[in-house]
Amino acid sequence: MVFQSYSLFPNMNALDNVGFGLRMRKVGGSARRKRAAELLDMVGLAAQAGQFPHQLSGGQQQRVALARALAIEPRVLLLDEPLSALDAKVRLQLREQIRTLQQRLGTTTLFVTHDQEEALSMSDRVGVMRAGRLEQVAEPAELYARPATAFVAEFVGTMNRLAAELGDGGKVVTVLGVTVPAQDGGPASGRVDALVRPENLTVAAAEGGNGIVTNRTFLGAVTRVAVRLSGDVEVSVDVSSGVALEMSPGTAVRVGLPGAPVLVAARED
Numbered sequence: 001m002v003f004q005s006y007s008l009f010p011n012m013n014a015l016d017n018v019g020f021g022l023r024m025r026k027v028g029g030s031a032r033r034k035r036a037a038e039l040l041d042m043v044g045l046a047a048q049a050g051q052f053p054h055q056l057s058g059g060q061q062q063r064v065a066l067a068r069a070l071a072i073e074p075r076v077l078l079l080d081e082p083l084s085a086l087d088a089k090v091r092l093q094l095r096e097q098i099r100t101l102q103q104r105l106g107t108t109t110l111f112v113t114h115d116q117e118e119a120l121s122m123s124d125r126v127g128v129m130r131a132g133r134l135e136q137v138a139e140p141a142e143l144y145a146r147p148a149t150a151f152v153a154e155f156v157g158t159m160n161r162l163a164a165e166l167g168d169g170g171k172v173v174t175v176l177g178v179t180v181p182a183q184d185g186g187p188a189s190g191r192v193d194a195l196v197r198p199e200n201l202t203v204a205a206a207e208g209g210n211g212i213v214t215n216r217t218f219l220g221a222v223t224r225v226a227v228r229l230s231g232d233v234e235v236s237v238d239v240s241s242g243v244a245l246e247m248s249p250g251t252a253v254r255v256g257l258p259g260a261p262v263l264v265a266a267r268e269d
Contacts, residue, residue, distance in 0.1 A: 001078040006061040008053040015049040021072040039067035059090035077109040150265035153195045160235040164194035181261040192264040198238040202256040209254035213247045
């Protein structure tokens with residue numbers, strides 16, 4: 001197990017920390033030191049073998065903890081929010097390293113995290129839990145594109161709620177003036193909310209459109225444009241940053257929805 005708070009033995013150097021599990025299993029000294037050195041090298045800390053935890057950075061300590069857990073060749077590796085105490089740059093580097101090691105060693109790994117980006121980027125399968133119950137277990141792409149419930153949809157990534165009306169026995173939904181297929185698993189009829197991600201909406205400058213730009217957030221290649229629709233409903237739309245230059249706050253725009261199926265949920269009044 002790899003803990004959130006590292007939990008290294010402060011009176012042992014990195015090499016002895018990594019070899020601790022082997023020592024408990026009565027592995028001989030030379031074999032234990034050889035295996036521990038191999039694991040430290042694997043996580044890029046061969047040069048820090050003689051250093052104590054207080055001499056290591058947070059990221060280095062977590063890598064020692066990871067090497068210690070892997071040293072005994074476990075059938076299952078448990079990681080309890082191991083990156084939450086680290087700064088953003090180190091967290092990104094270490095999550096890539098953990099994923100690379102996991103693929104290299106083939107060790108079944110259960111990774112607990114509240115960071116959706118971590119979960120989606122590192123996992124073969126993601127389970128979303130709510131009140132101790134699994135809401136959905138799926139591959140990351142399926143979980144993101146086809147959430148099984150409204151909770152999963154809004155927990156993973158950003159989601160817009162748009163007033164909509166179901167028709168044809170729940171097979172289609174009318175939203176933003178267009179009728180598109182309704183994703184399976186929602187209500188059968190009536191007034192609902194359509195759940196649509198920012199990248200699945202379209203927006204274009206248009207006099208007499210259905211919304212007004214209230215804000216823009218530059219995210220690099222993409223800019224997130226906030227638009228206030230009629231009824232004082234605000235939605236987020238992701239567009240290329242070049243296109244977003246035309247959409248300063250106050251610009252009249254038309255927000256649209258392509259024909260892909262959308263998830264619907266009970267109306268939140």
